[in-house]
Each structure stands twice: as structure tokens, then as C-alpha cells.
Amino acid sequence: MTDKPVETMSFEEAMGALEQVVGDLERGEVPLEQSIALYERGAALKAHCAKKLAEAEEKVELIRAQEGRAVGTTPAEGM
Helix, strand or coil: CCCCCCCHHHHHHHHHHHHHHHHHHHCEEEHHHHHHHHHHHHHHHHHHHHHHHHHHHHHHHHHHHCCCCCCCCCCCCCC
């Protein structure tokens, strides 16, 4: 497990670290105290990834709005 602060990670780094945490927890080979620490880090990583995704969605919506395309909708089939 890396000690890099979660808030400095890119989305890809955080996803990789989260996958590692999940794998470590699923194997069940870590002591209880370390499992708790891993779980806490996993929760922070998940929140960070969700934040990064929300930021990306906002950027895409802004681009769509600047292009004059409808924001938050998709075209109906056949149109």
C-alpha cells in the first residue's frame, strides 16, 4: 500500500490503489487493525474517485453547453 496522500492522486492512481485495498481485504491475510486502516483508506479512495468523476462530468456538461447542445439530456431515438 502506498502512503501517497489520496487528495494528490489522479483518478487512475486512486482506482489502482482502491483495487489493491479491495484485493488485500478480500484475501483476509491482514491483521484486524490493518484491515480497519485499509478499509478507511478504501473509503477515502472511493470518495476521491467519486469527486473526480463528478468534476469530469461537470466539465463535459460545460463543454456541451458551450457548444449549444442540451445539457443533462440525450436525444430521443429517431431524431
